[in-house]
Amino acid sequence: MIHYRRKYYDIFSHFYDWVISLHSKDKTLSLRHYLARSTKVKPGDRALDLCTGTGAVASVMSEYVQDGLVVGADFSFGMLKKAMEKADQKGLKNIFFVVADAADLPFKANIFDVVTCSHAIYELTGQTRGSALKEIKRILAPMGRFCMMEHEEPKRPITRFLYHIRLLSMGKEGRRIVQNEIQELQGIFSNVSREITANGKTKLICCERD
Numbered sequence: 001m002i003h004y005r006r007k008y009y010d011i012f013s014h015f016y017d018w019v020i021s022l023h024s025k026d027k028t029l030s031l032r033h034y035l036a037r038s039t040k041v042k043p044g045d046r047a048l049d050l051c052t053g054t055g056a057v058a059s060v061m062s063e064y065v066q067d068g069l070v071v072g073a074d075f076s077f078g079m080l081k082k083a084m085e086k087a088d089q090k091g092l093k094n095i096f097f098v099v100a101d102a103a104d105l106p107f108k109a110n111i112f113d114v115v116t117c118s119h120a121i122y123e124l125t126g127q128t129r130g131s132a133l134k135e136i137k138r139i140l141a142p143m144g145r146f147c148m149m150e151h152e153e154p155k156r157p158i159t160r161f162l163y164h165i166r167l168l169s170m171g172k173e174g175r176r177i178v179q180n181e182i183q184e185l186q187g188i189f190s191n192v193s194r195e196i197t198a199n200g201k202t203k204l205i206c207c208e209r210d
């Protein structure tokens with residue numbers, strides 16, 4: 001199953017940025033900067049952007065950790081290849097990309113100060129999401145912060161309908177985090193907070209490791 005999902009994202013990587021540019025009005029990456037600032041990241045920190053895709057959040061994070069480093073991890077080599085090309089074009093030196101399954105991260109315990117994950121936690125199917133959240137806790141240093149960003153339930157009828165189709169496709173287990181995300185995160189992390197951005201379209205959830 002994971003093999004097919006990885007293949008799907010490898011193919012999607014060829015037009016992922018184009019699709020995002022079509023429907024995203026966030027041309028200045030302000031949401032990704034908002035996510036980065038919410039992690040309270042410091043210049044010397046080690047940051048992980050999990051399910052980094054083509055590296056949009058990872059490259060924003062690299063501006064905030066100039067004396068530290070950013071690792072972008074994803075299980076799709078296709079996505080990472082695009083992320084590496086973009087980081088090279090921007091001349092980013094403190095950013096590294098690693099092929100990794102979110103459910104089984106190839107990192108030692110306690111080594112990251114912050115972990116981000118944008119528009120991907122909901123995409124993790126079956127047991128993967130629960131395992132990924134435990135892995136995030138394991139690799140975070142004590143008091144390290146995890147911040148995730150996802151779409152809020154849309155207000156317009158058509159996009160709301162599509163959103164609910166997506167929820168149906170996630171299956172019962174997948175829908176659990178959407179319906180009970182705070183409780184699910186509170187079972188693993190502390191100081192869980194949730195806020196909706198000013199345009200009402202995106203939600204940001206942050207929490208800490210004890």
Ligand SMILES: C[S@@+](CC[C@H](N)C(=O)[O-])C[C@H]1O[C@@H](n2cnc3c(N)ncnc32)[C@H](O)[C@@H]1O
Pocket residue numbers: 009050051052053054055056057073074075076079100101102103117118119120123124128
């Ligand atoms: C919707 S994209 C989001 C990409 C990026 N974070 C962004 O905000 O543009 C979801 C990403 O999650 C990755 N992904 C899905 N399941 C994964 C898994 N089990 N382990 C690692 N990456 C995974 C996909 O390859 C894809 O790049």
